[in-house]
Amino acid sequence: MSLEQFKNRNVGIHTYKTLDVGTPPNTGMEKFTQVVTRAVKGELFVGLWVVMREMINTLVKGDVHTVKYPFEKMPISPRYRAIHDMLRLLESGNYRCIGCGLCEKICISNCISMDTRYDEEQRKEVSEYTINFGRCIFCGYCAEVCPELAIVHGPRYENASEQRAGYSLFEDMLTPIDKLNLQQEYDGFGAVSPNADENITQTPLAY
Amino acid sequence: MYELIAFYLFSALIIGLFLVTVMSKNILYAMTSLAAGMVLISGFFFTLGADFLGVVQLIVYVGAIMALYSFAMMFFDATKDIKEKNTSSALVFLLGGMSALVLVLIFVGLNQANLAHPDAITALYPMTEGVGNAQDVGMVLFTKYLVPFEVAAVMLLVAMIAGIILAGKKMDDSLTEDLGADEEIMIVKDKK
Amino acid sequence: METTLAQHIVTDLPQVTALGIIIKAIIILAVISAIAGFGTYIERKVLAFMQRRLGPMHVGPFGLLQIAADGIKLFTKEDIIPQNANKFIFMIAPIITAATAFIALSSVPVFPDFTIPEFIPLLGGVFVPSIASDLNIGILFVLGMMAAGLYGPLLAGMSQANKWGIIGAARTAVQFLSYEVVTGLSILAPIMLVGSLSFVDFNNYQQEGVLSWMIWQQPVAFVLFLIAGFAETNRTPFDLLEHEAEVVSGYATEYSGMRWGMFFIGEYANMITISIIASIVFLGGYDSASMFGWLTIMLKIAFFFFLMLWVRAAWPHVRPDQLMWLCWKVLMPLALVNILITAIVMMV
Known part of the structure; x- marks a missing residue:
């Protein structure tokens, strides 16, 4: 391998297909023949047929690509980092958070603030926990650092609001106790995506 | 009415x-x-x-x-x-008014003459019943006024040829394609 | 022979009164504007299906009431007039487009003739003709009036003190100079065959079944007229005047509210007019003898309307210089050759 090839960082170009588009006509006669062949060959009707086929498919087979958004939503990747969820322990129904404060410490945009105290059994419990979503950049560090998988990123991505600062309380993010059986275990941040196998390609040696 | x-x-x-x-x-x-x-x-x-x-x-x-x-x-x-740029508006006004007056007088005179003999007004080529307007015009145009019609056609042809020659002088230079520009931005493809 | 036929038809029909023509004009105005509004819905739906979308769905069943929603929006939207614009011209330009489109419809046969029943007070017994004004040079009038309609975009573009508008106006002139010759020359060959400029004569010429349709005798003229018709109505292969990707919205850049809507009512009315002309001149028109004659012409008109939407979904549009090249160097010689051949065949 020569050095020149090695330095070619533009790896994407190797997969390009070059189409045989021919040479543009130069003389008047060539232009004339091009016009006549294009007019007679019916290339225009191919285009007409393609859209007509799509229309028939849409109407007959219901082959529609529209997602009626507020009513139906596209599935999102489990690795997607959206509004946080607080998970519970499945056995006891207690919240998983142990109040260690790592998430508050690591939060680079300072949007998590929490307060803890000792309860009567000298166990730490969370008394205050808010996330300011006006500041949160959804970096995912809090979920990564959490030793108990208590704070995770959920699938809720509709976070438009009237104000810039939007606070979420601990209770709002906590899985409701009656929906405990629906709580999904989070394989998210750092997990492989569902189509990971397809995405694996050989790393170019030039890298 | x-x-x-x-x-x-x-x-x-x-x-x-x-x-x-x-x-x-x-x-x-x-x-x-x-x-x-x-x-x-x-x-x-x-x-x-x-x-x-x-x-x-x-x-x-x-x-x-x-x-x-x-x-x-x-x-x-x-x-x-x-x-x-109006150098002498008085002159313009005078000439314009005069020509308007002459026109009006001509039509008043004609009108007076016509009023005296109402029967004298007849169309040279009256409309034929049951035949469309286009046919009437065509009949007159291609019989009595054939020569003026053809002369007008020749005049238009002359004007058209003149226009083509005026525009044709630069017909080889394309307005939309700058051939020099292509060479400047030509991407040198790597040979495989 | 044709004149006797025409006279026969004239004597057959009841007296056309001024009241009947006024009623007819009101019917045309109301129905065609409604169809134009409905046309926007159809266009959005058809384009959506061809692009695997659904189109308007939420207002009413299948989005049918979208027209009403659009209408309310257009009527209540603020009518903005730019500060440096020539206000008077800016205000009347859309009216020119809409008005000429409807005036052109006045000499086109739209809907069958009928007599208002006697039991209706005031209007009972009035005969409403099929054509509001039955000129014997109908085709030329329609084409001339549609040509006059281009003053709308032209004046709109020049009055609005906006560079996009000026470019749109210049393109209007370019487009007009391109297609006008082709329209006239392409329709000349059928006119020579029929020997008349009246739509009624055209219709009567093609009454002996499908094989007597003009399209079999004049296929070249049909294609040329369709192409020129697309250019005349600013439909997609030739929508140079307001192409969003090139000149923001062309002549309509500064318009809003109902004035903007009027341009589109005019455009859709023109589409309907071109469809009617093409169906009558080339596809046999209406069958005046049978009950369902009006249904057949409706189907033909609907087909041409659909064709315009279909083409819009399928084909890219051309540049102004390509349009000029096409019209003057390809279509006009073709039309002339077509006329020559038609004349020679008729002479022999």
Whole structure:
């Protein structure tokens, strides 16, 4: 391998297909023949047929690509980092958070603030926990650092609001106790995506 | 009665619109009123039953000629008033008024003569019953006025050839393609 | 022979009164504007299906009431007039487009003729003709009036003190100069065959079944007229005047509210007019003898309307210089050759 090839960082170009588009006509006669062949060959009707086929498919087979958004939503990747969820322990129904404060410490945009105290059994419990979503950049560090998988990123991505600062309380993010059986275990941040196998390609040696 | 109403309506509108054409300092107003006046003149032809001429008036004056005017319009700022250079407005006024007066007098004289002998007014080529307007015009055009018609055709042909030659001098230079630019931005493909 | 036929038809029909023509004009105005509004819905739906979308779905069943929603929006939207624009011209330009489109419809046969029943007060017994004004040079009038309609975009573009508008106006002139010759020349050959400029004569010429349709005798003229018709109505292969990707919205850049809507009512009315002309001149028109004659012409008109939407979904549009090249160097010589051949065949 020569050095020149090695330095070619533009790896994407190797997969390009070059189409045989021919040479543009130069003389008047060539232009004339091009016009006549294009007019007679019916290339225009191919285009007409393609859209007509799509229309028939849409109407007959219901082959529609529209997602009626507020009513139906596209599935999102489990690795997607959206509004946080607080998970519970499945056995006891207690919240998983142990109040260690790592998430508050690591939060680079300072949007998590929490307060803890000792309860009567000298166990730490969370008394205050808010996330300011006006500041949160959804970096995912809090979920990564959490030793108990208590704070995770959920699938809720509709976070438009009237104000810039939007606070979420601990209770709002906590899985409701009656929906405990629906709580999904989070394989998210750092997990492989569902189509990971397809995405694996050989790393170019030039890298 | 409908004809009378239409006649006076069209007359008033046409005179008003052409006055605007002459008086207005805004070129857009002038062009619009000229076009509107031309359209309304075709209304006269329709009231007279000369449908074909009315449509010809529409197509030729409104369509073709005004399109040329509109090309000329592109050289002006249509939203600004233009300043006219009027060296002697008195002379213009005098000459214009005189010619208008002469025209009016001619028509008054004709009218007086016609009133004296109402039967004297007959059409040279009266409309044929049951035949369309276009056929009537065609008959006259291709019998009595054949020579002027052909001469006009030759004149238009001369104008067309002249136009082609004027434009054709630079026909080899393409306005849209700059061949030199292609070489400058040519991407050197790597040879495989 | 044709004249006797025409006279026969004239004597057959009841007296056409001024009241009947006024009623007819109101019917045309109301129905065609409604169809134009409905046309926007159809266009959005058809384009959506061809692009695997659904189109308007939420207002009413299948989005049918979208027209009403659009209408309310257009009527209540603020009518903005730019500060440096020539206000008067800016205000009347859309009216020119809409008015000429409807005037052109006045000499086109739309809907069958009928007599208002006697039991209706005031209007009972009035005969409403099929053509509001039955000129014997109908085709030329329609084409001339549609040509006059281009003053709308032209004046709109020049009056609005906006560079996009000026470019749109210049393109209007370019487009007009391109297609006008082709329209006239392409329709000349059928006119020569029929020997008349009246739509009624055209219709009567093609009454002996499908094989007597003009399209079999004049296929070249049909294609040329369709192409020129697309240019005349600013439909997609030739929508140079307001192409969003090139000149923001062309002549309509500064318009809003109902004035903007009027341009589109005019455009859709023109589409309907071109469809009617093409169906009558080339596809046999209406069958005046049978009960369902009006249904057949409706189907033909609907087909041409659909064709315009279909083409819009399928084909890219051309540049102004390509349009000029096409019209003057390809279509006009073709039309002339077509006329020559038609004349020679008729002479022999």
